[in-house]
Amino acid sequence: MTQDSKQIVAFVALFGAVITLIEYGSSYPSLIEFRNAPPFNRVRFVSLFLTVFLLSVLFRGQYDETTLTRVVSAIGLLIGHVIDFPYSPVRLIILLLPDADNAQHVALMRAAAGLSYLIALMTLAVFLIAMRLGGWPNKSEPFNFWTNLPTFDPTMGGDIVARLNKDARFNIMLGFFLPFFLPAVARAASGLFDASMVSTPQTLVWMLAIWTFLPASLFMRGIAMNRIADMIDDKRQRGARAVQAGLLAA
Numbered sequence: 001m002t003q004d005s006k007q008i009v010a011f012v013a014l015f016g017a018v019i020t021l022i023e024y025g026s027s028y029p030s031l032i033e034f035r036n037a038p039p040f041n042r043v044r045f046v047s048l049f050l051t052v053f054l055l056s057v058l059f060r061g062q063y064d065e066t067t068l069t070r071v072v073s074a075i076g077l078l079i080g081h082v083i084d085f086p087y088s089p090v091r092l093i094i095l096l097l098p099d100a101d102n103a104q105h106v107a108l109m110r111a112a113a114g115l116s117y118l119i120a121l122m123t124l125a126v127f128l129i130a131m132r133l134g135g136w137p138n139k140s141e142p143f144n145f146w147t148n149l150p151t152f153d154p155t156m157g158g159d160i161v162a163r164l165n166k167d168a169r170f171n172i173m174l175g176f177f178l179p180f181f182l183p184a185v186a187r188a189a190s191g192l193f194d195a196s197m198v199s200t201p202q203t204l205v206w207m208l209a210i211w212t213f214l215p216a217s218l219f220m221r222g223i224a225m226n227r228i229a230d231m232i233d234d235k236r237q238r239g240a241r242a243v244q245a246g247l248l249a250a
Helices: 003-025 040-060 067-083 089-094 103-134 160-188 195-199 201-244
Strands: none
Touching (some): 089 103, 103 201
């Protein structure tokens, strides 16, 4: 890597850190969703960190092989072989390689794709477990709809529960199809950039990280919005029962 590349990466990282500090330090709505409802964003951050870190370790093994790189490569190859079947997302990723006949590159891409997919699945499992065991979001603390869903306007027509459920289904559906759609888009746009870029480790790490992180994030967002809709509906039903029992004025 050149010195300029290192400086650009450091600048982007510093910019992202400043934006995150400002967003979380504000008392008003921002662009970050569920910022006051942990561990939603914590799980996503750890997921992206692990994906980038382990993929970097995997590709480093091509130049400096260690015990850690061999273990990571073995896990990635195992998962990659399991989910590498015709028309699978892993097979579509492998087809992006400009030298698909090179067995070594194909095995490396299969291991990287399998590793990324495994982390995405584990991310969803961890979030579902945290939501189930921790009662996410915590019922003992108030959930501020305004700050946690700043891009969702509850006043724009229609019942809020129905709209939340509709958006939840859309996010889950998009998260399911995105691993198939992104490789197709990348292949269609391959003529716009140098094909050799796909073979560089830095490009592959971030390409594969985004390929699995975005669908996992959409799945989590859909599950979270469905959970919020259930909370609102449950609160309405409890209020209606209280009115019927004469505990509250209609």
